[in-house]
Amino acid sequence: MGKEEYLRRLSSVNEILQAFNRLHASMDAIPREIVVEAVRSVVEGVRQAIQAARDEMELVEIKTEVEDLLPLVEEEVQERLRFRLRRVINATGVIIHTNLGRSLLAQEALENLAIIGGCYCNLELDLNRGERSSRGDHVRDLLCQLTGAQSALVVNNNAGAVLLALTTHAQGREVIVSRGQLIEIGGSFRLPEVMKQSGAILVEVGTTNKTYVDDYRRAINDSTAILLRAHPSNFRVVGFTAEASLEELSELAAEKGLILMDDLGSGMLIDITQFGLPYEPTPIQSLKDGADLVTFSGDKLLGGPQAGIVLGKKELVEAMGRHPLARALRVDKLTLAVLEATLRLYLEPRQAMEKIPTLSMMNLSGTELKKRARTLAGKIGKLGDKFQVKVVEEFSQVGGGALPLAQLPTWAVSLMSPYLTVNQLEEQLRKNEPPIISRIKGDQLLLDPRTLVGDDSKYIVEALSKISSNLEA
Ligand SMILES: *Cc1c(COP(=O)(O)O)cnc(C)c1O
Numbered sequence: 001m002g003k004e005e006y007l008r009r010l011s012s013v014n015e016i017l018q019a020f021n022r023l024h025a026s027m028d029a030i031p032r033e034i035v036v037e038a039v040r041s042v043v044e045g046v047r048q049a050i051q052a053a054r055d056e057m058e059l060v061e062i063k064t065e066v067e068d069l070l071p072l073v074e075e076e077v078q079e080r081l082r083f084r085l086r087r088v089i090n091a092t093g094v095i096i097h098t099n100l101g102r103s104l105l106a107q108e109a110l111e112n113l114a115i116i117g118g119c120y121c122n123l124e125l126d127l128n129r130g131e132r133s134s135r136g137d138h139v140r141d142l143l144c145q146l147t148g149a150q151s152a153l154v155v156n157n158n159a160g161a162v163l164l165a166l167t168t169h170a171q172g173r174e175v176i177v178s179r180g181q182l183i184e185i186g187g188s189f190r191l192p193e194v195m196k197q198s199g200a201i202l203v204e205v206g207t208t209n210k211t212y213v214d215d216y217r218r219a220i221n222d223s224t225a226i227l228l229r230a231h232p233s234n235f236r237v238v239g240f241t242a243e244a245s246l247e248e249l250s251e252l253a254a255e256k257g258l259i260l261m262d263d264l265g266s267g268m269l270i271d272i273t274q275f276g277l278p279y280e281p282t283p284i285q286s287l288k289d290g291a292d293l294v295t296f297s298g299d300k301l302l303g304g305p306q307a308g309i310v311l312g313k314k315e316l317v318e319a320m321g322r323h324p325l326a327r328a329l330r331v332d333k334l335t336l337a338v339l340e341a342t343l344r345l346y347l348e349p350r351q352a353m354e355k356i357p358t359l360s361m362m363n364l365s366g367t368e369l370k371k372r373a374r375t376l377a378g379k380i381g382k383l384g385d386k387f388q389v390k391v392v393e394e395f396s397q398v399g400g401g402a403l404p405l406a407q408l409p410t411w412a413v414s415l416m417s418p419y420l421t422v423n424q425l426e427e428q429l430r431k432n433e434p435p436i437i438s439r440i441k442g443d444q445l446l447l448d449p450r451t452l453v454g455d456d457s458k459y460i461v462e463a464l465s466k467i468s469s470n471l472e473a
Contacts, residue, residue, distance in 0.1 A: 003059065006050045010064045013039050019066045020073055030077060038076035042069055088435040089456045093410055093448025095361045096266075096400030100437060102299040102306070103400075104357040104453065109304065109341040116337035123333045136321065138336055142343045146269055147284050149311035153321050154298070154339065155329040159189045161295040161308030162263050164329055166198035166226070168320045169259055169293075173225035175200045178211035180243055181230040191230055191263075200225070213244040213252055220256050227253050229291075231265040231281070231401075246281075250290025259293060259316065262286045265401050267296025267309060270349050275362050277398070277406045283311055292316055298335075300400040303358035304342035305335045361450055362398065366409060372449035372457075373411040379461045380413065386468040388416045394441075396450045412439075413447040415464075419471045432463040 016039045024030065046062060046069070053059045063069060088100060096102050105113070126133040136153060143152035155161050166175060175195060182204060184190045195202045201223075205215040216227055227249050246262060253260040267283045280301070286294045293316055298307030308329070310317055320326060331339075345352040353359050373391045380389045392414045395407035417425055425445050429436040436459065439446040447460060 001056070001059070003050055003053065006053075006059055006062065006064060007047065010043065010046055010050070011066045011069060013043055015066055016043065016069055016073060019070060020077075023070065030081065034080045035073075035077055038073050038080055041076055042072045045072075086434070088437055089459055090451040091436055091438045091447040091449075091456070091460065093394070093396035093408075093412065093439065093446070093450050094399040095358055095396065095451060096300050096398060097451075098400060103303045105305070105338055106303070106342060106345060106355045106357065108345060108355060109338040112337045112341040113334060116333055121333060121337075123336070134321075135330070135333070135336060139340050139343060142340065143309065143311060146343060146346050147287060147311055149283070149287055149294075149317075150314040151312065151317035153310040153317050153326070154331050154336070155308040155310065155326065156331055157306050158263070158265065158295055158297040158308040159194060160329040161310045162191075163194050163198050164308075164320050164323060164325050165261060165293055165295060165310065166195060166200045167325050168323045169261075169316065170198065170200035170225040172199055173201065173223050174203045174219075174221070175226040175228050176203045176205055176216050176219050176224060177228045177230060178206045178215070178243060179204050179208050180206060180211055180241070181228075181232055183230060183232050209240055210242040211244060212242060213248040216244060216249065217252055220252075220258070224256070224258055226259045226261050228261045228263065230263040246286060246289035246291060253292070254290070260291050261293040261295070262291040264294060264296040266300035266302075267294070268301035269346050270352065270359075272301070272362070275408075277362070277408070283309075287311060297400075298339055298342075301358065301398070302342065303352075303356035305338040307331055307335055307339055357453065362408065364450055366411070369449055370411040372452070373413050376447065376449060376457050376460065377413045379457070380415070380464055383461070383465050383468050386417055386419060386471050387464065388418070390414050392444075392446075394446060394448065396448055408450070410448055410450050412449070415445040415447065416443060417471075420467075425467070428467050429460075429463055432459075432466070434459055436460055436463055 013036070017035065020035060020039065046064060049062050050059065053062065090097060090100050123135050124133055139154055140152045143149060155164055177191065182191050192202055203219050205211060205219045229246060229249065246260070250260050264281060264283060264286060266280070268280055269282060269284070271282065273279055283294045283296060291312065293310065293312035295308060295310050296302070298304040298309055310320060342356065345355050353363055370391070377389050377391050380387060391411055394410050394412040396410040398406055398408070415425065416422065420428070422440050422443050422445050426438055426440055429438055439448065
């Protein structure tokens with residue numbers, strides 16, 4: 001029997017559609033568009049399989065009857081009904097994981113998000129005077145209070161903050177950057193490209209490993225506008241290195257009438273050496289050391305929403321706020337609602353430490369992590385002999401370009417299975433619902449309790465239980 005015969009036998013979209021609808025008659029209506037698309041996709045898949053078949057043996061395997069295709073349609077429909085953007089379980093131990101949405105929000109921020117999202121609000125209304133106001137007002141004072149800045153501005157993200165700063169203050173003029181700081185940050189933030197977009201002219205000085213303040217001095221001319229320091233983020237030159245300090249650059253900028261800008265990337269409002277982590281410059285320190293403009297992300301170490309925060313001299317920040325590009329980069333009320341609630345927690349640093357997940361995850365003690373890892377390992381151990389499970393000493397990461405070399409000691413659950421390769425196990429967990437994102441180290445699969453929240457452990461045990469019973473079948 002030839003391929004034409006198989007193609008002829010293949011049920012039509014209409015036949016399958018009718019059968020599907022009969023089956024679902026008593027249930028909640030599924031949008032017709034979704035069902036039609038699912039049926040088309042299944043029929044097309046079978047058609048292609050027929051065409052690709054190399055011999056009769058392969059053709060015989062291909063199902064063409066309505067009853068055989070319905071389960072496939074059901075799967076396709078379920079897949080299409082599911083949200084594309086959905087929660088996952090982060091068992092990687094990377095706290096600020098850009099692919100997994102960076103920082104989790106504090107409960108206080110989530111509550112405010114629900115209120116501001118579900119109600120009208122005074123986004124641009126001065127309630128005292130009954131006049132129009134600016135949306136930036138709500139967090140400006142708070143940011144100034146927390147950092148000692150003269151003024152503050154919030155835009156869509158830090159890349160936007162850098163673009164706006166350069167466009168406003170250096171369009172058509174020169175910006176001097178050390179070669180050691182010309183970085184690309186995962187997900188395509190490249191300083192030279194942002195610079196080009198802004199119309200600023202990039203002047204590179206020094207070498208990859210060593211740049212001195214005199215390198216900047218020699219590069220200054222009449223068209224220089226900004227001395228820019230950029231945080232090297234997830235890139236480090238170690239060993240024989242030198243960079244000019246912010247204080248040195250500040251003196252030079254003041255002497256030459258230039259703007260000193262510091263792109264911190266991950267701005268942190270409290271000193272993290274208390275977590276045993278290496279010193280990370282804070283916006284507060286940058287301003288003290290003489291930076292005129294400081295920019296950082298809202299969803300990295302700050303632990304808030306995606307945002308670009310600009311701090312600095314009043315006239316410089318206000319000029320950025322007036323630039324037409326600021327309108328294109330402005331934040332919405334949801335971001336402001338989350339940001340204000342997050343920043344308020346910083347008024348009492350201990351509160352911030354406890355309530356902002358990014359900070360509390362960093363602050364988890366070894367004893368606590370070991371206890372959580374042991375509890376999880378114990379439950380997995382009870383699932384039978386499909387997994388070899390043990391608790392191992394490991395390291396978590398802060399992530400998000402912050403402190404790339406800093407390692408947070410942790411206790412992780414290590415899994416191996418004689419029935420599955422580590423990659424198969426990783427894939428099965430990733431395709432679970434909810435998806436579980438884990439880490440592979442050699443032939444072990446690692447689950448780090450540091451980044452697990454709420455019922456995550458329960459879902460992990462359920463997923464492994466399912467995987468285990470499928471292995472039996
Ligand atoms: C992360 C980072 C950025 C980009 O910030 P987004 O908020 O992701 O736009 C820019 N500069 C530095 C130094 C960074 O670390």
